[in-house]
Amino acid sequence: MRxxxxxxxxxxxxxxxxxxxxxxxxxxxxxxxxxxxxYYKKPYHLRFDDSEYCIDYEPAESRTGMFGGNSNWRDRSGxx
Numbered sequence: 001m002r003x004x005x006x007x008x009x010x011x012x013x014x015x016x017x018x019x020x021x022x023x024x025x026x027x028x029x030x031x032x033x034x035x036x037x038x039y040y041k042k043p044y045h046l047r048f049d050d051s052e053y054c055i056d057y058e059p060a061e062s063r064t065g066m067f068g069g070n071s072n073w074r075d076r077s078g079x080x
Contacts, residue, residue, distance in 0.1 A: 033057075 008016070019025045025036045035057050043056030 019036070020032060021027050023037075025038055026033045028037075035055070037057050039055060039057040043054050046053045046055075
């Protein structure tokens with residue numbers, strides 16, 4: 001078994017925490033989001049072969065039952 005331990009520099013840690021504690025990114029009223037809220041206004045699109053895939057932030061209940069009905073991220077075709 002191998003283990004990896006990394007200790008970031010102070011500058012790198014401050015840069016990461018800036019995003020973690022930003023309410024427009026990962027900080028939410030009930031904890032830390034698994035996907036940045038920045039994807040709410042600007043979803044990530046990927047074209048592969050003849051299909052388009054999209055990941056966006058969707059608060060609260062899902063529009064589909066694909067992920068159990070309640071998840072903060074989506075992978076689907078035809079984002080907003």
